[in-house]
Amino acid sequence: MWGVRSGSLVRRRQLARTLRELRVHAGLTIEAAAPLLDFSPSKLSRIENAHQGVDVHVVRSMLDPFDVGGDRWSEILELTREASAKGWWRAYGLDDRGYIPLEAEASTIRDFTVTYVPGLLQTTDYIRALFDASFRRRSEATRERDVTVRKIRQERLTSAERPLELLAVIEEAVLHRPVGGPAVMRAQLARLVEAAALDTVTVQVLPTDVGAHAGIDGAFTVLSFEGLGEPDMGYVEHPMGSTHVEKEEDVTQARLVFDHLRTVAYSPAESVSVIERVAAQM
Structure with missing residues (x-):
C-alpha cells in the first residue's frame, strides 16, 4: 500500500509547480503558452496553481511546446500518473x-x-x-x-x-x-x-x-x-x-x-x- 504515492493535494501541487517551471524555463508567459495548448490563459493558470487536475494526455501535449524530452519526459508523465491515481482512502x-x-x-x-x-x-x-x-x-x-x-x-x-x-x-x-x-x-x-x-x-x-x-x-x-x-x-x-x-x-x-x-x-x-x-x- 505504501509503495506508491498517489492522488493527494501534495502530489498535484508538485505537478503544478513542475509544469509552471517548465513553461517559465521555455521563456513563455501564460498568455503566450495558452494558445499553443488550445487553453485559455485562465485554464492554464488553474492548472499551474493545482486548482484543476490534468491527465497524462493533457500533460503530454504540454511537453512539446515546453521543449521537454528524454528522461525528463518520462519523469513528468510518471508524476502525472501519481497525481491522478486514487489514494487508498478513496476505498x-x-x-x-x-x-x-x-x-x-x-x-x-x-x-x-x-x-x-x-x-x-x-x-x-x-x-x-x-x-x-x-x-x-x-x-x-x-x-x-x-x-x-x-x-x-x-x-x-x-x-x-x-x-x-x-x-x-x-x-x-x-x-x-x-x-x-x-x-x-x-x-x-x-x-x-x-x-x-x-x-x-x-x-x-x-x-x-x-x-x-x-x-x-x-x-x-x-x-x-x-x-x-x-x-x-x-x-x-x-x-x-x-x-x-x-x-x-x-x-x-x-x-x-x-x-x-x-x-x-x-x-x-x-x-x-x-x-x-x-x-x-x-
Missing part, C-alpha cells in the same frame, strides 16, 4: 480534501495534543471510545470504517518502504483521562510505551507543573514533506471542523512553538517512565 469513501491525503505524503509529523493521545498512537478500543463520546453521530458501520482508516494510517510508523516519523508532545493530563475506562486506558498507556521504542516515534510528556507555556492556545500538527519540494503545512482541529495552515510565517511559528515544548517536556526516556508510573496507578 473508504473519503475524498482528497482532508487531512489524511496530506499525512499520506508527509515524511514527518509534529503533533502536540492536549486532550487525547495522538491518533497515530491510539489503540482500537481507545479510538472507539473517542468516537462514541463525540457529538458527531456515527452509525456502527461508519464508526468501524473510521477505526479501520485510523489503524491503516498507523501502519506507516512501521513501514519499511515509506516510514513516517512522528514527534509527539502530549499534555500530562491526557495520561490521567480514563478514556473508555481504566482497562482501555491501561492498554492505551502500554501502547504508548511500546510505540516509543520504535525508531520512527518520539514521545514526550509535557508536565502539568510547567504552568503556562508556548502551546497554551491549544493542539496543533505540523506536516513536513521531505524530498517533494513542498513547504511544511500546519493543521488544527476544532469543534467546528479543521483548518489547514499554509502561510509560511504561521507554520514557522508553529514549528518554533513545538520545538520549545520539546525543551520543557520530559525527555523521551523520562516520558516513558512517567507513562509507566501512571499506568501502574490506574
Whole structure:
C-alpha cells in the first residue's frame, strides 16, 4: 500500500509547480503558452496553481511546446500518473480534501495534543471510545470504517518502504483521562510505551507543573514533506471542523512553538517512565 504515492493535494501541487517551471524555463508567459495548448490563459493558470487536475494526455501535449524530452519526459508523465491515481482512502469513501491525503505524503509529523493521545498512537478500543463520546453521530458501520482508516494510517510508523516519523508532545493530563475506562486506558498507556521504542516515534510528556507555556492556545500538527519540494503545512482541529495552515510565517511559528515544548517536556526516556508510573496507578 505504501509503495506508491498517489492522488493527494501534495502530489498535484508538485505537478503544478513542475509544469509552471517548465513553461517559465521555455521563456513563455501564460498568455503566450495558452494558445499553443488550445487553453485559455485562465485554464492554464488553474492548472499551474493545482486548482484543476490534468491527465497524462493533457500533460503530454504540454511537453512539446515546453521543449521537454528524454528522461525528463518520462519523469513528468510518471508524476502525472501519481497525481491522478486514487489514494487508498478513496476505498473508504473519503475524498482528497482532508487531512489524511496530506499525512499520506508527509515524511514527518509534529503533533502536540492536549486532550487525547495522538491518533497515530491510539489503540482500537481507545479510538472507539473517542468516537462514541463525540457529538458527531456515527452509525456502527461508519464508526468501524473510521477505526479501520485510523489503524491503516498507523501502519506507516512501521513501514519499511515509506516510514513516517512522528514527534509527539502530549499534555500530562491526557495520561490521567480514563478514556473508555481504566482497562482501555491501561492498554492505551502500554501502547504508548511500546510505540516509543520504535525508531520512527518520539514521545514526550509535557508536565502539568510547567504552568503556562508556548502551546497554551491549544493542539496543533505540523506536516513536513521531505524530498517533494513542498513547504511544511500546519493543521488544527476544532469543534467546528479543521483548518489547514499554509502561510509560511504561521507554520514557522508553529514549528518554533513545538520545538520549545520539546525543551520543557520530559525527555523521551523520562516520558516513558512517567507513562509507566501512571499506568501502574490506574
